[in-house]
Amino acid sequence: MLRRQAALGAFAAFLSVPVYAQSSVTLYGIIDIGLSYTNSAQTSVVRGTPQGGSQFALTDAHATGLSGSRWGLRGSEDLGGGLNAIFVLENGFLANTGALAQGGAEFGRQAFVGLSNPFGRVTLGRQYDPLIDFVQPFAASGSWAGYMGAHPDDLDNLTNTNRINNAVKITTAKFGGxxxxxxxxxGGVPGSTTQNQIWALGAGYTGGSFAFGAGYLNARDPNVSFYGNTPNKGTATANNIGSAGSSTSPQSYPVYAGYASAKTLEILGAGASYTxxxxxxxxxxxxxxxxxLGSASxxxxxxxxxxxxxxxxxxxxRYNVTPSLLLGxxxxxxxxxxxxxxxxxxxxxxxxxxxxxxxxxxDVYLLTVLQRALGTDSLGQRxxxxxxxxxxxxxxxxxxxRLGIRHKF
Structure with missing residues (x-):
């Protein structure tokens, strides 16, 4: 009898021990570095005329290669009933110097936490917008050409020049493709629910050989909310997009830097592919x-x-000549x-x-981009x-x- 009671007591104690859900954390990253060359790079602007010449440089891929160097932590915890807690912390860095990328932000690429289930997920933090999810894969820069293959100065942000801070994001799972x-x-501005706010939508379809995606982004006061959301950027009184250069520095983002006074930025995009x-x-x-243009933004x-x-x-x-060789x-x-x-x-x-x-x-890769500009740009120059x-x-x-080498871990 005593043995039976002891056995029952041990079994009850076993049942009282808390059962912890499965969880996992993954360390991952990319190092992408290479030699870049351009036949003409600005060094200064003298009496309104850009000056410069050819340039060789060893650079990280965040600005010129296939994949900006990064390391990150990705985690998931099973909460039961198909519900999971998820998080991503992703840091961008420059492999050639070791410096932080994304304007000095510690986790400037991504930093979010949320919940997921078989129907989709909800996440909160610094994230990519739906245009990146649904349209970027169809652009050359999002598929095989890297950042230097972006549209001039990445004017439509299809290559992630800017992430979104303070964001709540809902993404569905795939249903029938x-x-x-x-x-x-x-926006976080007291007394104004619309100042500095950003909202975006996107949708896509994949089925067989065909894929399609579309997206829309609307950013109020983009000089601050969209272009000014890293530690090295200023306020509405500064141009957070780019600059007109000086006698000691080159211009930056001349394609659209002159439009920092826009009250609203709108980007509408769509793409499709056939295999x-x-x-x-x-x-x-x-x-x-x-x-x-002309607002106080x-x-x-x-x-x-x-x-x-x-x-x-x-x-x-893009064409896979062999499983190991891709041409684009x-x-x-x-x-x-x-x-x-x-x-x-x-x-x-x-x-x-x-x-x-x-x-x-x-992998090792070779990228070449040739560009010709016509007309007058945003800085009022040829x-x-x-x-x-x-x-x-x-x-x-x-x-x-650019001739580069990329390693993933």
Whole structure:
């Protein structure tokens, strides 16, 4: 009898021990570094005229290569009933110097926590917007050309120049090939629920050989909310997009830096792809609007008013010659309307790439981008070529070449 009671007591004690749900944390990352060359890189602006020459540099891929160097932690905890707690902390860094990327933010690439179940997930923190999720994969830069293959100065943000702070994001799982997402970023300004707010929507479909995606982003006071959300950026009194350069420094983001006074930034994009054997043919189109120029959202030294509207068309194809060798080619055409009576601007860009896998985790690649600028850019000057990630050209033409090596862990 005593033995029986002891056994029952031991069994009851066993049942009282708490059962902990399964959890996992994964350390991951990418190191991407290489040699970059351009035939024309600005060094200064003298009496309104850009100066510069050719440049060789060892650079991290965050600005010119396939994948910006990073390390991150990704975790999940099973809460039962199909519900999971999830988080991502992802730091960007420059492999050539060890410095923090994303303006000095410790986890400037991503930093969020949330819940997921078989129907989708809800996350809160610093995140990518739905345009990145649903449209970026169809652009050359989001598929095989890297940051330097972005549309001029990454004007439509399809290559993640800017993330979204203070954001709540909902993303559905795929149902019959369809999925969707929505994001809202709180402005956090007392007395104004719309100042500095950002919201975005996106949806996509994948089925067989065909894929499609579309998205829309609306950012109020973008000079602060969208372009000024890293530690090295200032307030509405500073131009957080770029600069007009000086006698000791080059210009930055001349394609659209002059539009810091826009009250609203709107980006509408769509893309599609079709797989035919070893080839994937893709098309992406975006419409980027800097609306209501002349507001108090940012400086306006050139006295702009009205709207600056960019339209970009990106046609590209990638082809797997062998399982280890990928070739890519693409063409991008970007046009801007007339602002303050100027003649608008046009940018023509050709992207070429070869990527060879040495193993499942290591590859070497060669990227080449050629760009030609026409018209007048946002700084009121004769438009200069400006390949994303490189210093703008001192002329209307620019060639960028990069030989790099990438390792994933």
């Amino acid at each position: 369809f999925s969707a997402g929505a994001l809202y970023s709180f 035919l054997g070893s080839a994937v043919f893709s098309l992406a189109a975006t419409n980027t609007r800097f609306d209501h 940012g400086p306006n030294p050139l006295g702009y008013s009205g709207n600056a509207v960019f339209t970009s068309y990106d046609f590209n194809v 080619s693409g063409f991008d055409y970007t046009h801007r309307n007339s602002v303050k009576g100027d003649d608008g601007a046009k940018y023509l860009q050709l992207d070429l790439a070869a990527d060879y896998l040495l193993s499942k985790r290591t 438009a200069v070529a400006s390949i994303a990630g490189f210093s703008p050209s001192a002329t209307d033409k620019q060639i960028g070449v």
